[in-house]
Amino acid sequence: MKRTFLAIIASLLCLTVSAQGYVPTEECLKARQEFNQERFGIFIHWGIYSMLADGEWVQNRKNIDYEEYALLANAFYPAKFNADEWAALFREAGAKYVTFTSRHHDGFSMFKTATSDFNIVDGTPFGRDVVKELADALAKNDIKLHFYYSHLDWHRLDYWPLGREGHGVGRPEGKDGDWQSYLEFMRTQLTELLTNYGPIGAIWFDGYWDKKNDYSYKELYDVWDMEAEYALIHKLQPSCLVANNHHVAPYPGEDIQPFERDVPGENTSGYLTGTKVSSLPLETCQTINKDWGYKIVGSPYKTIKELITLLARTASKGANLLLNVGPRPDGTIPDKSAALLREMGAWLKVNGESIYGTVAGCVPESEWGVSTQNGNSLYLHVLKGTDKIEIPYIDNKIVSAVALQDGTPVKFSQKKKTGIVIDVPAFDESCPDYVVKLSFRKAL
Numbered sequence: 001m002k003r004t005f006l007a008i009i010a011s012l013l014c015l016t017v018s019a020q021g022y023v024p025t026e027e028c029l030k031a032r033q034e035f036n037q038e039r040f041g042i043f044i045h046w047g048i049y050s051m052l053a054d055g056e057w058v059q060n061r062k063n064i065d066y067e068e069y070a071l072l073a074n075a076f077y078p079a080k081f082n083a084d085e086w087a088a089l090f091r092e093a094g095a096k097y098v099t100f101t102s103r104h105h106d107g108f109s110m111f112k113t114a115t116s117d118f119n120i121v122d123g124t125p126f127g128r129d130v131v132k133e134l135a136d137a138l139a140k141n142d143i144k145l146h147f148y149y150s151h152l153d154w155h156r157l158d159y160w161p162l163g164r165e166g167h168g169v170g171r172p173e174g175k176d177g178d179w180q181s182y183l184e185f186m187r188t189q190l191t192e193l194l195t196n197y198g199p200i201g202a203i204w205f206d207g208y209w210d211k212k213n214d215y216s217y218k219e220l221y222d223v224w225d226m227e228a229e230y231a232l233i234h235k236l237q238p239s240c241l242v243a244n245n246h247h248v249a250p251y252p253g254e255d256i257q258p259f260e261r262d263v264p265g266e267n268t269s270g271y272l273t274g275t276k277v278s279s280l281p282l283e284t285c286q287t288i289n290k291d292w293g294y295k296i297v298g299s300p301y302k303t304i305k306e307l308i309t310l311l312a313r314t315a316s317k318g319a320n321l322l323l324n325v326g327p328r329p330d331g332t333i334p335d336k337s338a339a340l341l342r343e344m345g346a347w348l349k350v351n352g353e354s355i356y357g358t359v360a361g362c363v364p365e366s367e368w369g370v371s372t373q374n375g376n377s378l379y380l381h382v383l384k385g386t387d388k389i390e391i392p393y394i395d396n397k398i399v400s401a402v403a404l405q406d407g408t409p410v411k412f413s414q415k416k417k418t419g420i421v422i423d424v425p426a427f428d429e430s431c432p433d434y435v436v437k438l439s440f441r442k443a444l
């Protein structure tokens with residue numbers, strides 16, 4: 001009797017596990033928690049497309065023949081690439097991790113791979129493994145390395161049948177591809193990425209949506225054999241998180257929910273129509289100008305005010321900001337990008353405690369700005385000039401109120417009837433985000 005009972009319980013447990021699919025390990029849960037404290041990362045889109053200075057979609061947009069495009073590699077020589085300088089800049093910017101395009105849709109690998117010569121070490125006169133150099137430089141600066149990795153490919157012949165992109169780049173169509181070989185190619189590369197470069201914080205997939213028109217999203221999971229791909233990642237490095245920029249709610253095996261050009265829940269970009277915000281760690285990715293890959297004209301920069309506002313608004317939703325820069329073909333970060341990153345770092349140096357390690361604030365977004373919180377502290381990010389902030393009463397005594405930038409005491413009143421009223425001191429309008437810190441007697 002007891003045995004039958006145990007057998008029933010065991011089978012029920014099995015059912016639950018398979019229905020839920022993925023059960024994250026302890027290491028993974030710990031890594032998720034750490035990620036959720038980091039709040040600011042740098043995205044890097046860099047590849048042979050950077051030479052054409054027209055964004056990372058240039059091959060597809062201009063229908064450049066895939067064999068002709070590949071010859072770009074023969075001239076790729078980023079003579080000024082210096083991983084230590086990049087790492088120093090990202091550290092100064094206050095970034096906690098860097099997500100690097102190991103291989104974008106053009107199929108060119110920016111790391112040494114045994115799968116083909118179409119990579120930076122074997123296929124360019126430069127011959128250096130920039131990923132190895134970057135991994136070492138970031139590790140020295142205590143910055144984590146994540147990899148962007150494209151599912152979509154405009155180069156390989158086994159990427160067949162094609163999805164909705166890449167029809168104009170001259171690959172012979174109508175032949176039988178060998179989809180299984182493409183899947184194996186990706187697994188070999190992921191194994192290389194997760195074996196040769198030390199601890200990797202996350203794999204950030206993109207391009208899964210390419211086959212969206214032919215299959216439902218549920219079928220796509222099997223077409224790409226995501227279960228095996230995710231399991232491989234978690235097996236090779238249990239603390240490596242998985243994000244997939246597929247623009248729908250997360251699937252089993254994923255640890256981060258990414259939002260492309262959107263603060264979670266807003267859907268202003270239109271990519272995430274109907275997507276619910278999950279309970280996974282969240283990440284918003286956005287460009288510092290208008291484009292991901294280097295673009296020499298027509299890519300206006302965001303202002304420091306816009307960038308810090310975005311950082312504060314993302315943090316106020318409990319999400320990280322992954323801010324993109326597109327290095328030049330010579331390996332340098334454009335001056336304007338570098339200057340903006342330094343300005344962000346300067347602001348974070350003073351106001352960092354209102355961003356790092358915080359969670360979404362209990363005061364909802366208002367006319368004047370947003371809030372974040374951590375333990376006993378509530379941070380009011382004043383993004384729009386105002387002399388008074390009124391927030392609902394919180395039944396927890398405020399013991400002090402100061403301006404975070406210089407400790408100036410801030411006048412306030414806290415009454416059940418009128419709520420909490422804060423007199424915002426006059427501040428320099430050039431300050432992108434003036435933070436008022438309220439300290440409460442008990443944790444919020």
Ligand code: GLC
Nearest residue numbers: 056057206207245260285292
């Ligand atoms: C889009 C683009 C891709 C870019 C990515 C970053 O999916 O296709 O080029 O890398 O967004 O979020």
